Amino acid sequence: MSYKISVEKAPKSHVSEIDFKNLPFGKYFSDHMFVADYYDGDWHDCRIVPFGDFSLHPATSAIHYGQALFEGMKAERDEDGNPIVFRPLKNWNRLNISATRLAMPTLPEELFMNALDKLLTLDRAWIPNEPLSSLYIRPFMFATEKYVGIRVAEHYRFCIFTCPVGAYYTKPVKVYISEKYVRAAPGGVGFAKAAGNYGAAMMPMQEAQKLGYDQLLWLDGIHHRYFQEIGTMNIFFVIDGVLVTPGLDQGTILDGVTRDSMIRLAEDEGYIVQERDISVDEVINAYHEGKLEDMFGCGTAAVISHIGAFHYKGEDYELPPVETREMSNKLKKRFMDIKSGKAEDVFGWIHTVPVGVYANQ
Numbered sequence: 001m002s003y004k005i006s007v008e009k010a011p012k013s014h015v016s017e018i019d020f021k022n023l024p025f026g027k028y029f030s031d032h033m034f035v036a037d038y039y040d041g042d043w044h045d046c047r048i049v050p051f052g053d054f055s056l057h058p059a060t061s062a063i064h065y066g067q068a069l070f071e072g073m074k075a076e077r078d079e080d081g082n083p084i085v086f087r088p089l090k091n092w093n094r095l096n097i098s099a100t101r102l103a104m105p106t107l108p109e110e111l112f113m114n115a116l117d118k119l120l121t122l123d124r125a126w127i128p129n130e131p132l133s134s135l136y137i138r139p140f141m142f143a144t145e146k147y148v149g150i151r152v153a154e155h156y157r158f159c160i161f162t163c164p165v166g167a168y169y170t171k172p173v174k175v176y177i178s179e180k181y182v183r184a185a186p187g188g189v190g191f192a193k194a195a196g197n198y199g200a201a202m203m204p205m206q207e208a209q210k211l212g213y214d215q216l217l218w219l220d221g222i223h224h225r226y227f228q229e230i231g232t233m234n235i236f237f238v239i240d241g242v243l244v245t246p247g248l249d250q251g252t253i254l255d256g257v258t259r260d261s262m263i264r265l266a267e268d269e270g271y272i273v274q275e276r277d278i279s280v281d282e283v284i285n286a287y288h289e290g291k292l293e294d295m296f297g298c299g300t301a302a303v304i305s306h307i308g309a310f311h312y313k314g315e316d317y318e319l320p321p322v323e324t325r326e327m328s329n330k331l332k333k334r335f336m337d338i339k340s341g342k343a344e345d346v347f348g349w350i351h352t353v354p355v356g357v358y359a360n361q
């Protein structure tokens with residue numbers, strides 16, 4: 001089935017009002033958004049419209065029962081100025097995995113990619129040129145059916161909007177290992193990018209921030225011993241030259257696009273990579289033996305965010321200076337060079353938006 005996407009252009013672009021040299025994360029929104037509605041078992045009314053508010057019925061079921069999910073990815077420009085997107089099919093696939101877990105409809109690849117290409121063609125002037133800046137892309141879906149009562153909704157809305165953004169974290173983060181709160185347990189929704197996962201993490205995060213930490217490092221929900229992830233990033237450790245990250249097998253962590261890319265880059269660079277359970281005890285022992293060389297989080301927003309220090313059971317553990325962290329600095333540089341089209345895309349990760357196909361529509 002082919003989906004036609006109509007376009008209603010914004011009467012006036014406000015791109016010239018934006019200071020691209022000073023871009024806080026997620027504050028400015030580009031001129032257009034893509035919207036599609038799901039009813040009668042399929043997606044309808046696929047449209048690009050001027051960016052603006054939705055009007056929602058008070059009984060809109062997502063607001064009450066939480067069938068809501070989102071995605072996040074980034075567009076940059078290649079050396080010729082063409083919009084490029086990093087591994088959008090991984091995000092499309094994850095969106096459908098989240099949707100399936102939340103009993104929401106999936107999105108056909110063709111609809112997702114055409115919507116993305118068309119929107120980025122129209123709003124390509126919003127892709128920043130400044131180093132470390134990019135156009136953040138936010139696809140999301142929520143249940144729109146108007147009813148009160150717990151059952152799977154029959155109506156949904158899918159939308160994509162974009163925001164020009166600057167660098168996310170600029171300095172190493174201090175993280176707090178939570179013994180009290182849990183983000184995910186086997187059988188739950190930890191692997192899905194469900195909106196509710198983020199809502200449930202707000203209060204624990206607020207508590208950690210009040211104590212002077214930037215983020216929470218989550219442990220597993222059963223033993224409270226094994227690392228899961230940091231706030232909105234996957235976690236990596238370098239112990240005695242080996243790159244270690246928790247595996248995906250429990251279904252409790254997000255299958256991060258950056259995580260997967262780091263693993264593949266590290267293997268390509270000849271490093272040993274282990275996807276396995278890793279406990280706080282192991283990390284603290286490695287720390288005392290002088291073998292904990294690095295800890296970092298990775299995700300679309302921050303790319304790599306080095307951990308400067310972590311807190312566990314009343315103690316702060318300081319990590320080596322970022323300049324000495326050879327492996328992660330090397331991986332970050334290569335990752336960013338591929339993502340911005342500067343280094344050879346040996347893995348086929350870059351999607352170039354076919355501007356010529358859509359520019360005149």
Ligand SMILES: Cc1ncc(COP(=O)(O)O)c(C=O)c1O
Nearest residue numbers: 232233234254256257258299300
């Ligand atoms: C909970 C969580 N873990 C990990 C990630 C990193 O995933 P990705 O690299 O696909 O952005 C994110 C961000 O999307 C996240 O929200």
